[in-house]
Amino acid sequence: MAEDFRLYGDDFNQDAIEQWFREEAQYHNQFSGGRFEDHPKLYQVFDWYYALLPYFHPRPDMRVLDFGCAEGQALAHLPAERRTYSYVGVDASRSLLERAARVHPEGEYRLMPADGIIPAKDGEFDYVVVLGVLHHVPNVAHYLKELFRVLGPGGRLILREPSHAMGRIPGSHTTLPGLSPNERGIPAHYLQSQLKELGMRVLSLRPAYHGVVLQVLRHWQPRSDQAWRVLVSIDKVLSDATRWNDHYQRPQIWQKLAPTANYVVAAK
């Protein structure tokens, strides 16, 4: 597992962590009012069928943390009956949070500090939803511990993270087109082992976003909800059938015939 620590930055010193944090926050600050406002249909539909419909059932008296909430768009598309809970959004980008507070004033928003301590009390939340965020942080194990800390007993953690290197050489800070300065995937086995170490029960770990499905979507977008549902079903079949092919580095074409992300749901 020594390589995992190098890849996921859990041995970064405090200066390197803070530099990474600032670079990522600066990158995301550019997008206030635009990039995140229109939550891509792909994420809306996949988040819904893979994770939210089966595992996200907050009652009105429950508290939900949307960690790395950006403009609050990911949960804003839920049917109204699923949006009756108290919502807290935390993000490292001040401008995205300002925008979130304007667009979704019913929520409460808190800025994530560079010291990596989530501004929340122990056990404050019944659900912690983290969609596409941990691959932007250097010290993933530390963040998982923090997310665990703020989750109450019996609470659920819902994660979506890409699983592959995204073309980045480990340790390199070269910015690649379309990516933030530091982002890189987190393999399922790493997430699973860290959650188990925290004493969490993994309820579901599903590979998703198959490379072939993503290629198809570059040229064709489903027009109806039914067509999206069919696409998710195809993605589930392809991703399950090729989960053995989930390599971190994918230089060969055959290695791209694999899922590119995972949904993980765990209970405290």
Ligand SMILES: C[S@@+](CC[C@H](N)C(=O)[O-])C[C@H]1O[C@@H](n2cnc3c(N)ncnc32)[C@H](O)[C@@H]1O
């Ligand atoms: C790819 S976006 C995902 C946004 C949203 N969760 C969604 O699914 O649409 C990643 C978000 O993570 C935030 N982020 C990056 N590093 C963070 C950190 N250390 N703490 C909290 N949020 C962070 C970014 O500012 C950005 O809003």
